Amino acid sequence: MQTLINLFKNNLREYGMIIALVLITGLFWFLTDGVNFTPLNLTNLILQNGFILVLAVGMVLVIITGNIDLSVGSVVAFIGAIAGVLIINMNVPVWLAVIIAIIAGALIGVWQGFWISYVGIPSFIVTLAGMLVFRGLTLWLLDGQSLAPFPDSFQSISSGFIPDLFGGANLHIFTIVLSVILSLVLVYLEFNKRRTQLQYNFEVAPLWTTIVKLALLLLAINWFAYQLAQNKGIPTVLVIVIVLIVLYTFIMKNTVMGRHIYATGGNKKAADLSGIKTKRVVFWVFVNNGVLAALAGLMFAARLNSATPAAGNMLELDAIAAVFIGGASMAGGVGTVIGAIVGGLVMGVMNNGMSLIGIGIDWQQFIKGLVLLIAVGFDVYNKNKS
Numbered sequence: 001m002q003t004l005i006n007l008f009k010n011n012l013r014e015y016g017m018i019i020a021l022v023l024i025t026g027l028f029w030f031l032t033d034g035v036n037f038t039p040l041n042l043t044n045l046i047l048q049n050g051f052i053l054v055l056a057v058g059m060v061l062v063i064i065t066g067n068i069d070l071s072v073g074s075v076v077a078f079i080g081a082i083a084g085v086l087i088i089n090m091n092v093p094v095w096l097a098v099i100i101a102i103i104a105g106a107l108i109g110v111w112q113g114f115w116i117s118y119v120g121i122p123s124f125i126v127t128l129a130g131m132l133v134f135r136g137l138t139l140w141l142l143d144g145q146s147l148a149p150f151p152d153s154f155q156s157i158s159s160g161f162i163p164d165l166f167g168g169a170n171l172h173i174f175t176i177v178l179s180v181i182l183s184l185v186l187v188y189l190e191f192n193k194r195r196t197q198l199q200y201n202f203e204v205a206p207l208w209t210t211i212v213k214l215a216l217l218l219l220a221i222n223w224f225a226y227q228l229a230q231n232k233g234i235p236t237v238l239v240i241v242i243v244l245i246v247l248y249t250f251i252m253k254n255t256v257m258g259r260h261i262y263a264t265g266g267n268k269k270a271a272d273l274s275g276i277k278t279k280r281v282v283f284w285v286f287v288n289n290g291v292l293a294a295l296a297g298l299m300f301a302a303r304l305n306s307a308t309p310a311a312g313n314m315l316e317l318d319a320i321a322a323v324f325i326g327g328a329s330m331a332g333g334v335g336t337v338i339g340a341i342v343g344g345l346v347m348g349v350m351n352n353g354m355s356l357i358g359i360g361i362d363w364q365q366f367i368k369g370l371v372l373l374i375a376v377g378f379d380v381y382n383k384n385k386s
Contacts, residue, residue, distance in 0.1 A: 016378070017327055017342045024346060028353030036353055039231035042224070047158060047303065049348035050237030051076070051296040053341055055319035056326070057244050058292030060340035061252075061285050063323050066265040066332025067116065067123035069286070071130030072293040072319060075108055076312030078134040079297030084147035084307025087154060094154045098298060105294020106287055108134070113286030117279040123286075131316070139309050148306035158302035160236040172233035179225030183218045190214055237299065241341075244292075248337045261285060266333030321368065322347050325375040346371070 028036045035041060055072055062069050079101050086097040108130070115126045149155075166173035190210060197204045228234055252258035263271040264278045271278050296315075301307050326343025328335030347368065354364045 017325065017339060017346065017375075021342055021346050021349065024353070025349050028349065028356070032353065032356045035356055036349070037227070039227045039229075041352070041356075042227050043231045043235060045348055045352050046235050046238050046241075048352070049344060050158065050235070050241055051299040051303065052315065052318050052322065052348065053241050053344045054244060054292055054296040054299065055315060056322040056340040056344045057248055057337055058289040059319040060323045060326070060328055060335050060337060061248070061261060062123070062289050063320075063328045064261055064265045064332060064335045065282050065285050066268065067282065067285075068320065069112075069123065069127045069130075069289055070316050071108075071112065071127040071134060072289070072296070073312040073315035073317075074131045074134035074138065075105065075290065075293040076297040076300050076315055077138040077309065078108075078141070079105055079294045080301035080304075080307040080311045081138045081141040081147075081309075083154070083298055083301050084150070085141060087150060088147045088307070094151060097154075101298055102291060102294050105290040105292075105297070107290070108293070109287035109290025110283075112290070113283040116286060117283040135309075138311075142307060142309050144309060146306045146308040150302060150305055155302050155305055156236060158237055158299045161232045162234045162236065162239065164233060168229075170230075172229040172231075175225050175229040175233045178234065179222050183221060186217065186221075187214060240295070240299070245337060245341060252337060257281075257284075262333055264332075318347060319344075321372045325372060330376065330380075343375075 025036070036045075055076075059069060059072065082104055083097050083101050086092040086100060087094060092100075112123075112126050112130050115121045116123045162174065164172045164174045166177070168174070194204055194207075194210060225234075228238075252261065260271070260276050260278075260281050263274070263276055264281045268278050297312065300311055300315075304311065322344035323335060323340045324330070324343070325346050326335070326339030326341070328339065350368060350371065351364065354367065359367075
């Protein structure tokens with residue numbers, strides 16, 4: 001029992017938010033009589049929040065370096081406008097328009113990263129200016145009007161599903177197969193990691209805690225996959241999010257770049273003295289955030305099936321809230337991709353659940369603000385205690 005308590009204390013940020021997600025989900029299951037757990041609603045939850053999770057992945061890297069990006073909502077709108085003009089007005093092929101939009105997002109990151117990294121203007125000011133600049137460019141590009149509709153091939157970015165290769169009638173068999181394969185991979189990775197730690201005489205958790213953790217994780221994954229399989233299977237959005245989670249988790253945990261990002265946010269002066277080119281690190285983090293904001297902009301436009309001047313309004317606050325709720329620190333140097341995803345899911349489940357039980361948008365904003373305040377207060381409390 002003491003081992004379990006120590007394990008929880010040592011991973012308070014990570015496990016605390018996962019427990020909070022489970023409790024919030026359970027609360028809305030009770031309040032909605034299980035409607036939030038229906039296959040259709042779970043699928044809608046993914047489709048409605050996929051672009052926020054993409055923004056959160058980029059934002060967590062920015063916040064780990066000790067910066068912030070207030071412009072991503074406007075960038076989402078601007079990229080959607082670029083896609084609308086190219087595809088709808090100019091009949092540019094979808095694949096080419098997507099590439100141009102991603103390049104535009106990278107150039108936006110270059111622009112903002114230059115002012116922040118090499119000129120030394122605080123990120124709050126640069127991205128606040130960017131929020132205004134790119135919203136203005138969106139209005140100019142669209143002439144204050146919406147462009148619609150997009151072709152089906154573009155809409156599939158946010159509304160498509162992975163086809164069932166096994167031709168299931170009432171159940172998407174391919175989804176079940178993928179969940180089983182994923183479960184086996186996770187089991188292998190966990191025990192391989194444990195074996196490696198034992199070989200190097202590292203301290204490891206008792207075997208029973210590893211088995212319990214894996215059992216709960218696999219139960220959640222396979223239950224979720226079964227629910228999706230009862231509807232249309234795995235949405236394209238979920239595939240994009242999973243690929244980003246795996247890629248960026250690997251980068252942050254297993255690469256030199258990831259260690260440099262944490263070092264830059266943890267103590268910039270010490271990182272400079274140790275030879276880390278912190279200006280370059282921050283620059284490329286903002287370029288990366290521009291690319292992911294462009295991807296989210298394409299997903300958002302595909303979801304709306306239109307390019308509209310009001311697109312992406314307040315999305316930057318949802319992304320920032322997801323990162324802080326997921327355990328990132330205001331001071332930088334602390335945060336994980338998984339934590340940002342969990343924070344995004346907390347926000348998504350709350351939005352979905354409050355809408356299902358009929359809570360008005362005014363009280364929804366009030367409650368989300370309180371949750372954000374409590375999450376950051378929890379972080380400050382833990383830091384002061386340590």
